[in-house]
Amino acid sequence: MALPAGRRDRRITIERAVETFNALNEGVKTWQGFAELWAEYRPLSVREQLQAAEVASEITASFRVLASKKARAITPKDRIVWDRKIFDIAGIQPIGREGLEILAAARNDGGV
Numbered sequence: 001m002a003l004p005a006g007r008r009d010r011r012i013t014i015e016r017a018v019e020t021f022n023a024l025n026e027g028v029k030t031w032q033g034f035a036e037l038w039a040e041y042r043p044l045s046v047r048e049q050l051q052a053a054e055v056a057s058e059i060t061a062s063f064r065v066l067a068s069k070k071a072r073a074i075t076p077k078d079r080i081v082w083d084r085k086i087f088d089i090a091g092i093q094p095i096g097r098e099g100l101e102i103l104a105a106a107r108n109d110g111g112v
Helices: none
Strands: 010-021 027-051 054-066 079-082 085-095 099-108
Touching: 010 054, 027 079, 054 085, 079 099
Parallel strands: none
Antiparallel strands: 010 027, 010 079, 027 054, 054 099, 079 085, 085 099
């Protein structure tokens, strides 16, 4: 299955958690950029739910990228930042030999 370049029109950032230490020498998890990739964005669903009298929604999506060395190193422990949203990675599956499909979900609570 081919991954046409024209459909990979979104620049996404993959972030990886790293442990740093604060002034009290306590371990603190922070996120650092790991890779920037061109991706095809495919929305899968938007689910709304009522939480503490506020409506929140969860956006599930698929991001299709070329299977580069960096892309193959992505794991579900990483996350995607795109369109001012943070997507938690739920799974990664190959698309033939040339691509990867990253399934992810983001909470959309109206904030930035």
